[in-house]
Amino acid sequence: MQASDNGGEAGEARSLWYLGDGRVELRAASGGDGEACVRSICSGVSRGTERLVLEGRVPESEWRRMRAPRQEGEFPGPVKYGYAAVGVVEEGPRELVGRRVFCLNPHEEAFRAPASALHPLPEGLPSRRATLAANMETALNALWDSGAGACDRIVVVGGGVVGLLVASLAARLPGAEVVVVDVEPGRRSVAERLGAGFASPGDAPRDADVVLHASASAAGLATALSCAGEEASVVEMSWHGSDDVAVPLGRAFHARRLKLISSQVGQVAPSRRPRWSSRRRLAAALELLAAEPRLDDLIDVEIPFEDASRDLPPRLAAGAPGLGIVLSYTSMREV
CATH class of the missing domain: 3.90.180.10 (Medium-chain alcohol dehydrogenases, catalytic domain)
Structure with missing residues (x-):
């Protein structure tokens, strides 16, 4: 009916x-x-x-x-x-x-x-913020896939919900320098409150240790590749559905020996899979949300x-x- x-x-x-x-x-x-x-x-x-x-x-x-x-x-x-x-x-x-x-x-x-x-839900986690749990799982999985660590220069291209979540996690790594790159200048204040810097594509850093792409656009992926330093990793978090996406693999892509890595939340990242179940990962995502009121x-x-x-x-x-x-x-x- x-x-x-x-x-x-x-x-x-x-x-x-x-x-x-x-x-x-x-x-x-x-x-x-x-x-x-x-x-x-x-x-x-x-x-x-x-x-x-x-x-x-x-x-x-x-x-x-x-x-x-x-x-x-x-x-x-x-x-x-x-x-x-x-x-x-x-x-x-x-x-x-x-x-x-x-x-x-x-x-x-x-x-x-x-x-x-x-x-x-963990004690003190508001219901609205808890709706970000699936997105937080995606962000956590991508950070694991990236191999990012303390004191790395980390660039996140795409300041939507998932991009800002992964930036907030990366910003908690000791000594990490995190910059969110987005075409929308109004997202600067949110990124900065989460502990990250902000840049437009034209002013994006060009020597990152790790780059995570979450803009779901071909232009954003090109920017992500241009931000990567020598032999750095670029993690593709966006899913483009049935669209074909142009990837700029010419110029210095091979000479710089960049790594383009896919990340998808359907399975726990390989580095954690022997020890982590999906349920444990989701519980961790909820705890991470409970600990950070700024994610509201x-x-x-x-x-x-x-x-x-x-x-x-x-x-x-x-x-x-x-x-x-x-x-x-x-x-x-x-x-």
Whole structure:
């Protein structure tokens, strides 16, 4: 049964569906499986990935790998998608009832999930900031992939949410010099509050030990390569969907013996994989978020869930203002 965007039947939970043609629709939730029932407080929108889902640009070769936990529908759409939900457990194991949890779950007002899929929030972590947990996992994984260490010169190209998260982690390395490079000068203040410097592409450092690219653009990747010092590593964090991206591998790329490394959060970084599970990594991401109140600056767009079909597509458009997007659910009010 499909609910209208104005609410559907009384008490009926709704889910957000991407139609794959630039539109979003709210539909009646199917309920789901699992011993725990969670009522959503808020959920984070992954701007880059969900833009591709919104526009139906997930390549067919990646349909299986791109499936989110408890996703319904199939790419290119319609599809119920999302993976950054925070809510309160209303039914389930006694030790979880009443607790706020993070869950890799699509955007919906309420859902059922296995207790093993729920991650209790650390004491003092606000629900809104907790929606960054999946992005923080991505940032942590990329930092591991980069091999960055104390006293390194580290450049992050792309000052979106993921880029600023990895910059905030890199800035905690003893003696590290971290610079965020972005075309949007308004992101300088956020980068500096997180302990990093800031530069426009034309003024970017050119002798970095490690470069991490998170701008999701060919121009940004070219800038990242130009920032790398001799035999330095460039970590590609962006995912471009079905788009082909020009990579400038001519000129001095080979003579400087640069390393171009892919990073993807689907698996724990090889350097940690023998000892770290995905659950341990997510728990670490939540603790990192709890320890850094300044990361609240990364969430600057809030959309009421009932308005998502109207307000979310323009916020996901390329070049739309803002950093992090959160959907808020009126059925829950956080104390």
